Amino acid sequence: MLEYHLSGAITSELLLRNLPFELLRTDCDRDGYDLVIEANGIIRHIQLKGQVLGGAAREVTAHVNLATKPSACIIWMTYDPLTMRPVSYRFFGNPPGEKIPPLGDRIATHSRGKKKQRPDHRVIFAKRFEKTSGLEELVDRLFGTRHPDISALIDHMAALPEQAEPWLAAVRAGRFDAIPEDCDWDSSAALAHLIDGYALLKEQGRGETGLVAEEAHSVAGKTGRWPGGTCDLWIALFLEHRRWRSASPHEPDAGQRALLDILVRQLREALTP
Template identity: 40%
Template sequence: MRLLVDQVSNIRLMAVAPRGHRRDELSHEARPLVPPQRETGMMHLHLVDDARTHAAARQLTHYSSLREKTFEHLFLSQLGLELLARGVDFDVLHAEVDRHGYDVVIDADGIVRHIQLKVTNVGGARSDVSVNTKLANKPSGCIVWLIFDPATRSFSGIRWFGNRPGQPLPDTGLKIARHSRANADGVKGERPDHRVLAGSRFDRLEDIGHLADRLFGIMPDSQQAFLWSRLHADQPLAFSWMQELLDGDTRAIPEDVSWDNGGAALGRLLPGYRMLELISDEQPDTFLERQREGWRAAGAWPGDAITLWTTLFLETRADHVGANDTPTGVPHLDQLCRQLRSALIELANTDA
């Protein structure tokens, strides 16, 4: 893992006079060998042949490694808790050396992800990162860029660069990265196996759950646990039975559930846009229209519990913005609510 630092501060590497000379013969006052500057690459130190500065450099380098491992453990603990909440069995492997482009490997129910981690402090000016192209040789390789907030000691932002599970890393472009330190001639040499990846190519994710969605998708053996880990209630529940549903009792949904009798509120419990990312590459309006066409053709809504709940969510959004071309309370929406109830009960019985 690379710890990206926008500025190395509070370190002054002092000029040391040769033996037999006073320091003030070099200058009126001690000057740092390296002026303060904003880093544009990985953190590095400018060293001189002085025991005190070597000691300070070694101490900072050790601290940097400690911070990297601390961030890695924080990331893995948060992701691990999310996977446990979904009922997913997982294992974590670590790279001993940074030669092949990844820091950790996570195997979650057979889906293997090689992950390269990047960390920057919140408010930093970093706009790109250097990535190892060897990561593209690994199955489902991806890059996770974390934004750390020292005030809260947590990650305040998550950025993602990758593909769906089973697909390789997207093209990283042609811009070759350079070493952060120049050689004796003042030239920063190229790093042929590294590319500069702009921050604009990363997707900004909402939280660690959103990252777990991108990393592993929907686990086929734990759909109920996955669904219930996604449910949320940002406002007071509209119906008393909804709390029982949130606690895992699918039969709490009334048999006479309909669009006007709890169905619309049921749809709003699911973060449908994020769920749609997992089940389709279509835009929301395209997906919803395809679902409606299925109902018109067969007299029943197509799909499993996750698809039906996503459809119900999108119907609530269409109704909210006035994009529903039919009035509320009509039979096709009532039927969608009843089909979802039946699918959830069947799912609970299957996973029991």
């Protein structure tokens, strides 16, 4: 039950972060893990432990084979017995891409019978676990933090009017894979105006909007690529739509349109790596 709750919560958070993932469950935990989740280029072999709210357990055990897996870790959940849902998480592991810390030398014993040793298991004390503030921090520890540029854009869009069009509403909420693959300059006006480019430029203290737009357009014309990160590209798309709206009845010629199509494609690729 706890495993299903946790895997559902983690994968929901990964979807909200627009991170594709794969999840595998083991039929037995002979090698010391219950779940394997791959996301953001990281493969996590995860051993799960559970403790009832108010419980006093001071240690858990782990199989030594867990230490052979890339980025393995242990998640120790505390759950509410009334709802059977996790209420807090403790984490034993290293940052994404690093192996689990040494398990230690204390050999575990069977909890029943004559307390025979379990030579393939080690005792890990509760004090070696790190408490997390909640699910978001747990996912940060597992797969890395959300890119600050992306987070800032999601927060910015949340303060702007909601969208009725389903795919635009999904993008506004951070589901960037909802951007149509065939989105081009002609169909990107609504996408461009999911942000307020003027407000973002003001926040960044980047000066005259006209100069910013001209500089980006100049670089793109010389190199065939629009400069900057995700936020810069979205601002550039916003400013280009404003430019051509004010230039009515003029329309981009074939060369300009091709360059603007590149801008849309670059933005989509930056948002959906």
